[in-house]
Amino acid sequence: MEQAFRSWAPFAPFKGSAAFTVTPALTPSIERSNHFDAPSRAEEAARSSSVDSNVTLVDSQEVKGSLPCPPSHHGPAPSIDGSSRGIVPVLSRGVFKADASWHWAMTDRELYHRLQNLSSYPSAVPIARRRVFGEMASLLADAALLEQDGTHVFSLAKCFDPDEFKAFLQRSHDATTDKFSAYNTRRAEASRKYVDEEMPQQSQKGSSLDRTLRKRRRAVAGQEMFRGDRELAKAWMRRSSVVKYVDGAWLQHLHRTTTGIGGLADGRGGEGSPAWLRAQRRAARNSWQVMSEELGDGDIFRSHVAIYDNTMDALAREDEGESASLPPKGHDRAFTEWEGAAGHDPHHPKSSAGLGQDSDGNARCWRAAVAQLALSISPNEFLPESLGWNAAYEGLPLHLLISARELEELDLDAYYFWLHISIDNAATGHAAMARECINDLLREAQAAKGQDFADEEWARVKLGFALAEAIPTTPILSEGGDEDDHTPYELTWTSVTQEDVSPASTSSPTHHISSDVIRSQLVDILKSKAPTAHGLHHGVRARLAGESLSHWLDPIHAQERVPQLLDALSANPIWIKPGSAGESKFVKEFEWGGKMFGAMTGNEVHVLRTWVDSLAVQGEEEKDGIRLLSDSDAEQAGREALMVWLSAQLPEGVQPRTALETPEWLRSPTLPTVLLGADRKLGDKLESWADFTAKVVPDLYKGLVERPDAISKLPTNLPALLDVLDPSSNTGSTTSTSSDFLASLSSLYPCPAMPASSTNLLDALAPILLTLPAPLERSLSLSPGRLASHLGMAAVKTLRVLHGFTEVSDPAQQVERGGDGREVGCMGTEDGQGLGIWELVERAWQRRWAGESVSGNAEAPSIALDAFKDGPPARLALPSLLLLLSSQFWELAPILLGLQLFLVQALLGNKRVLAVLSGLDCSDVLTEKGVVNSSSGESHQVRAQLEGMVLHANRWVQRAIEVAVERESSEEMREQVRSEVARGWRIARQGVQVALEG
Known part of the structure; x- marks a missing residue:
């Protein structure tokens, strides 16, 4: 088992994989490839070694002038998650003060890589949070001036007005189109000038320019962005890949089972109201739809990252021929050192002079990409800022309009850019969706928590909007002028702290032993x-x-x-x-x-x-003049700036609710200790589900919901634990060799019998039903590039169905037609009309409460996961396991797919479960609270939707399993995949049985 457990990392698509390469039938007429890299065994070995301690990726700007020089003979950099790579000495923020000091920090390129490989680098989560505070501090230093600028979002009223906000966005849109109109006017004049002056002169000189060349020169006359230089444009596209490869990343963490859990819902750690919890989940779900469309809604030929990746491959082949070495992909280690992204482009004839003089490594693109990756890393804390960023980023920027036109004129593939002009439209596209999402959240904030709370949420939305506007996302093209890279020195790296090197708590998350x-x-x-x-x-x-x-x-x-x-x-x-x-x-x-x-x-x-x-990991606080800051020191400027800003947005005397301390739950619990059990003897062995439930689950479940945004390292004894939780592991292997082994699973290991009472069934299964998408949901928390494979796209499809979004396609059509079979455009505001699994469970929970309520006036209790943490451990055993394993999607793909298949096919497809979730066998329902009456036809509609959800989710999970099997080159490995899928099915079944019996 242990060998198999370590071998699933290659489930990530790899460069040159024939199993992941098809030719689309219905796609825009641009060349497509699908080559992506998985973490190599060599890289994994290097990651766990400390020999690379002096190998760093220095992408921070050179400190110019007579400033203190960094120590020349410093010791090895601190090691975080087994690697010191990319950790360099940098000057403190006060670089022009006499007391300037040096401390350790992580370069943007390194953090970029780690945030796309979180399962290997869980410590990147608090570092990313720290970076968000750094960006806030930089922006808010000029808050007073920005409030006086009528074109800036800070100038809007402190009390949210949806009409004012819409008008503001429209003014911004109009200003962009006016500038583009002026640009086109200048271009038209330049073209006429070329015809009237330059072409006749060439003719008088006896120029032999043919008609095609004249037409081409006329087309590019007056180009203002690329100046008609095709090589310059290609270099710009390569540099832009830093940002394009994380397209949508500011949303990728938002919608998960643990989003908005009650204990964090009010911003202080207290109980949040159910109405506010629902509002947060709805906002996260609607934003997730934008992320889904960035991923092509699960169609690899519509995935924005895949489209841009194909463009990069095409440029490489154009320069070097069909046998060209394709550039590395965004989540690869090699990408952080690729010359095309770093700013030095060997293909450009002026490269020896340093194209654009960007010797600092394309700093602004790395900064923009890191900011996007970092912002949504903690959705329970930065949801308002993420929504504000989304509204700004999905607006129409001038550079997008110009680049799309000029790239096309230079015969370069501009489809990616044209796609964003259309899909982000303010009528029904992403801009409209982002605006309505904010309107809904702030309306619910006022209703659920009062006007002061709504004002604070609005201030945070504006802050997120302003951050997106303040961080340039395009590469520089020339030195000097407005295009020069003025990226602040302190925003090319992020401080590394003592807590990163020596986590404060290495004990059980609920039993801190001194x-x-x-x-x-x-x-x-x-x-x-x-x-x-x-x-x-x-x-x-x-x-x-x-x-x-x-x-x-x-x-x-x-x-x-x-x-x-x-x-x-x-x-x-x-x-x-x-x-x-x-x-x-x-x-x-x-x-x-x-x-x-x-x-x-x-x-x-x-x-x-x-x-x-x-014991603290021995990383000296200071060595040769280089310090390790504390979390508090590293975040102080950001915390203070944010507090001042929020306080100024609220009535006098009202204190902000936003928690500013580094929350302990951001750091991963020490799950190996949890599984061993902090309260029991090491000699005690886990021999059954009963042992796991009684000795491990209470601490494990609480640790996971108290640290919802942490990335959990898997315990070393996980293989042995899975053996214990799979009592049929020695008897079911013979069935997995059958070509229809998926069909055989339901007959060999059917879903346990459900109780007759709807109340008993819901009480027993509510935590499992809420975590039903968990096996696949963290796959979207990874790099968008990692998802651009048929396996990743099948996961996206499955999640779309479970979240209630429109999905009528069939996997067979996708394979046969090279697409997903939906001959429709982007769904936009028309998508997502159905109920997701979370909403369905919540409705059932409300019905159960309504039937027991005496007065019928109180608000239904929260259905968040933390509401169950003191409940019977037997009902939390399977949810604990799902949440634990989900953080390692690529490493545990077969088992997770097996778990997901059982939960969709056997559990959700069970007739009793379908009936309870649809409300067909419930009574005494309060329709005035928005809950349907059991005798209405709406319950039957919900039942029909649920059946469709089971049908399509089942198809897509099975498609993912087929891809996983096909991915392996030998029958032995294919059999191993099937065996692990079957194991996941059996474990899920046993977990449901334990919940029903408990």
């Missing part, structure tokens, strides 16, 4: 062992801190020497790896196979492991 207490317990244990151990170590010649073990364990001096022994051990990298008991040689010596196995009891070894895990 490191001093653990150390004291271990000292007592070693003291009790000293009389026996002292005599046994006389012949050991090994030295620790220059002294023998016999010296350290002398019972006469144990009181003073044992604490010193622990200090000596913790400082010795041979014996102890701080923060990682599993990799520490000293710990292994007391476990099975070690020379001292049996010298400690299971409980004593557990204390030893906990002590090692509690």
Whole structure:
């Protein structure tokens, strides 16, 4: 099992994969390819090594002038998530002060890579949050001036007015079209001038220009962006790929099972009202639709990233021929060092002079891309800012209109740019969707939480809008003038803090054990062992801190020497790896196979492991003048600027609700410790679902919902745990070799019998039904480029269905026709009319509450996941597992697909579940609360929609599994994929059974 567990990373599409390359039948007439890279084994090995500590990606601007120079002989950079790559010494914000100091920071290029590979770099989450605060501080420094600018969003009233906002957006749109009209007028005059003056002169000189060349020159006459230089335009397109490869990233984290959970819904960590929770989820869901369309709605030939990727491939072939080396993809490590994106383009004849003099590495594009990736990293905290950014970014920029026209005139593929001009339209496109989403959220904020709260949310929406407007997204083309790159020095990197290197909590997320207490317990244990151990170590010649073990364990001096022994051990990298008991040689010596196995009891070894895990990773706060800041220091400027800004937007005396401290839940819980159990002996083994449910689930579920936006590292004992949770693992393998093994799963392992009572069924299954999309939902939290494969697109299709968006296509049509079979345009504001699985469960929950309510006046309770955290553990076992595994989509794809298939086909497709969710067997429903009456025809419509949801989601999950199987080159590996899919099915079935019995 462990070998299979490690081998699924190549499920990410890879360059040259024939299984992922097809020729579309109904697409715009541009060449298509579909080559993407998966993380290589070599890269994974390098990531876990520290030998690259001096290999950095320096993309920050050179510090000019007589400023302090960075230390020339500094030690290795701090290691985060097993890598110190891309961490460099930088000057503090006060670079022109006499007390300027150096500290460690992560370059934009490195953070760009890590944010697209979060399963390998979970520590990038708090770093990204820190970057958002940095961008806020930079912008808000000029807030007072911007408020006086009538064309800036800060000039709008402090109290939200939807009509004023719409008029503001229309004025911005009109200003852009007016500028474009003036541009076209200038171009027309330039063309006439060329005809009247230049062409006759050429004729008088006996020019032999043919008619085609004259037509071409006339077409590009007066070009203002590329000046008729085709090579310049190609270099600009390559640099732009930094931003284009993360198209839509500012929305990619927004809509998940954990979005808007009640404990975080009011911005302070208190209970949020159900109405406000619903408003947040609706806003996130409607924004997710925009993200879906950026991904081509699951059609790879409409995926914006895939379209741009094909354009980059075409440019490479044009320059180097059909055998050209294709450029790396945005989520690849190699992309961060690709010359085309860095600013130096070897294909341009002026490259030796440094095209555009952008020797700083295309800083503004890297900055823009990192800002997009960082903004939605914590949707429970930055939802208003993400919505504001979306409204600004989906507006019509002048550079888009000009670049589309001029690229086409230069015979370059401009379809990507024309696509955004049309799909972002303000009538029914993304601009309209973004505006209506904000209107709805702020209307609900006022109704649910009052006017002051609505004003604060509006201020945060404006801030997100202003951030998008303030960060340039296009490459520079020349040195000097408005086009020069004035990217602030401090916004080309993000500070690395002590908490990144040494996470504050390495204990269970709900049982924080003081490191001093653990150390004291271990000292007592070693003291009790000293009389026996002292005599046994006389012949050991090994030295620790220059002294023998016999010296350290002398019972006469144990009181003073044992604490010193622990200090000596913790400082010795041979014996102890701080923060990682599993990799520490000293710990292994007391476990099975070690020379001292049996010298400690299971409980004593557990204390030893906990002590090692509690040790801070040894990253010096300051070495050779380079410091590690704290989270508080690194975020201070941003926090203060945001507080001042928000306070100014509210009535005098009203304090902002926004939490400014670094929330602990952003950092990943130490799930290996959770699965071992912080409250029980290490020797206790998990042997059944009952063990898992009783000993692990309470802490695990609470940890996951208290840290909803963290990326969880998988525990090292996960393979063994999955073996325990799959009791049929030794009996079901023979069925997976059948060509119709998917069909055989439902007959071999059918869905458990459902209770007759609708109330009992809903109580038992509500947490599972709410997390039903979880196996695939974090796939969208990855790089948009990673999703641009048939496997990724099938995941998008499945999620579209489960979220209630229009989907009538069939996988067979997609394969046969090279598209998704929908011969329609972008759905825009017409899409998403149905109910998603979350909304369906909420309606059922309201019906259940309405039937039990005595007064009928109180608001129905929240259906958020954190509302269940104190409920029966048996009902939370499967949801805990789904949330845990979902953060590693590519690594665990077969198991996750198996889990998803059972949940869609067997559970959601169960007649009793369909009936309860549609309301056909419920009574006493309060229609005045917006809940349908069971006797109405609407329930039957909901039932029909649910059946369609099951049908289409089932087809697309099966399509994903087919792609996963086809991806493997050998029958042995294909069989392994099938086996893991079957395992996922069986585990899901058993989890449902446990919930029903509990």
